[in-house]
Amino acid sequence: MTKVVKKAEKSWKPMTANCCSVEDSIILGINFRNKSHTSDLMSKNIAPLPSFRRLAYSGHLSNLSSCSSQRINEDLAQSFGPDLIDFQLSELKAITQNFSRSFLLGEGGFGKVHKGYVDDNFKSGLKAQAVAVKHLDIEGLQGHKEWLSEVIFLGQLKHQNLVRLIGYCCEEEERLLVYEFMPRGSLENHLFKRLSSSLPWGSRLKIAIGAAKGLAFLHGAETPIIYRDFKTSNILLDSDFTAKLSDFGLAKMGPEGSNTHVTTRVMGTYGYAAPEYVSTGHLTTKSDVYSFGVVLLELLTGRRSMEKSRPKGEQHLVDWTRPYLSSSRKLRYIMDPRLGGQYSVKGTKEIAQLALRCMSLNPKDRPKMPLVVQALEGLQTYKDMAIASGLWPPPNSKKSRVNGVSIKGRSYYKPSPITPSRKT
Template sequence: MTKDSKSWRPFTANCCSADDQTIFGNFSRCKTSKSDFSKNIGPLPSFRRLSFSDLSRSSSTRINEDLAQTFGPDLFDFQVSELRAITQNFSTNYLLGEGGFGTVHKGYVDENLRSSLKSQAVAVKLLNIEGLQGHREWLAEVIFLGQLRHKNLVRLIGYCCEDEERLLVYEFMPKGSLENHLFKRLAMSLPWGTRLKIAIGAAKGLAFLHGAEKPVIYRDFKTSNILLDSDFTAKLSDFGLAHMGPEGSNTHVTTRVMGTYGYAAPEYVSTGHLTTRSDIYSFGVVLLELLTGRRAMDKTRPKNEQNLVDWTRPYLSSSRRLRCIMDPRFGGQYSVKGAKEMAHLASLCTSLNPKDRPKMPAIIETLEAIQPLRDMAVACGQWPPSPKSSNKYVVYAPKGNKDSKIVVIKNSRMGVNIKSK
């Protein structure tokens, strides 16, 4: 399952399917709830009828006028020439990453670019016109992040719509993505406490989206879309696939299946029915990745271990079995009780029955209760030795001295001690 692979052509008359038009039908109805997870949002602008389908068929000039009227000074309307200047013409030396959408480059803005801009590093996403994401996804990002403000959502600073060019300008996230920290060989392994902090931050971001009066379904929750600031605060990024949730008596919305294989909820894949519980399944998959240090889907592993949810399921209900799938890079430095609680939570989140999955406030409460726990596995004697070596082994002396042998006792902290007998 991949994002739409058709090449984008701007402003065609029928670029939106009927279900896509419902995404942005009327943003004046998208109000925040008064829950604890929504109260941190700033006052939303009063959206006049900002129609996705209308904007998709408009010229770039008309789109800029409509967006400027809607968002005012909250978002900057940049020119391509300005973004070229701050990224050294999108130099590979400033490349932060790339994907189906195109490339992301680091830049730097200050009051010389715009009088009201504070000096700061930024990330500039340059849309690849021939790529997997098109104009609709660009517009989704602008509309969603233009109105949503939360400490666990990446902040959109501005956008660029000039002829066929589509760009987005975000706050720069110095620690990169969670994916890079978990799965890139050169990255330092994340300790238990940091992984837990990231999980809580990402959960609060989802809770904020789900807690709106008209919920926002993120639809693409995964490690590569969880970005980290300088102190490892998690922020959700990439809202190109986000969707407004069901209204009234409706229990779901039906849409074309999009997202990332391994993270998408099975009922969504099979029926196209989308609810906030689809996001919760994806969240459970990320919890499993945090526990095991393995990817949601990994074709390089044996066939029975390629799908992380299927492989881990038999291990999640037993503390004794759970230690067999814990990320070995922890080295036993994780809470035994905390890991058990997180594993149980992941099991609930990835339940095949969507009704059995907990809601985000309950998930946050569970994760925050784990934070104070200090029963480290290595201190409790529950971290097994490496299966490739034992703590003690015998090396016999050379020929001619058969009665003598050397016992080598391996100590992970002190190195190797050699004793003669």
């Protein structure tokens, strides 16, 4: 595991314009400093935790044209200095061959993401590397707010399990972001889109640990940051399958002082959102913990959190898996068949139990993310491996479907040779 290097931060210069607000206020002014924790885990594995202060802004984005791109760029340059690069649109067109389809990496609610290449002579202080360029498909004003939120959060937050923001582009109504390129793509692609061979058990565990560390870092701030959109498509993987959280457009500052929650519009992705957040709009760090539990289920089963094409009782992953998670004998019925039975039986049992705790209907019963990291890291020493394919029908069933496979009879056992897992 790469050791996190602590770096001294220069003093913060806040923005002064009144046109750059995210919801009711902008979150600015991050001063990195050590914060004492009783947990050895936090001091050993999590980077120095940031403390935040709010700088409230008057004015709203009622009219994007009322705030010039030049003024926004001046404010961002004053705040971030050389830490973020202010790209010109023409430069980003050049490195992506005018946003060619052959360079397209993906497309989501924000817009399209293209791969680009920069050399040593492209920009002062920027080394030769591949980058990912996210181009906002701006519709109305929310897109600009999400773009600005990403610049503000990722421009200041530095951690090995958060994707690194290199720079931004703001020209008239064009909004773009430039990130480090993540060669393995998203966890979603590996689990569900069948673009590559199945992720081995060791890689899945490593990814879960990395993503958990990213959330623990966010939640560990003096004023916690709630990610609000934790899901497989927002977990990106580098060349050695280190997980990094991306897309901070919906991130939100957590409650301060005696407040227990933040009340906000319900935003995120159905299937991952905590039930109390959906019903009340009350947002806490425990909302992220619930979403993490859902992703653990996806890693175990190889199924999406929500699939309308499944039989009625199997469409919602949480509801379908819950009866199987408390028993190792039942758990094998829902394990991802693409694992070929090559997984730690003890490890999957403990992850299933952890997922249940993360998805508790009572948010207070959900564990904090540093404890989740600790629990997952403890599973790395397990060496036991199942020897069957993982396909069994549920008990007392003459015919059933397990992970989409129709199985007849009382049992289905297919030996699978154990081969060395991919080194992670």
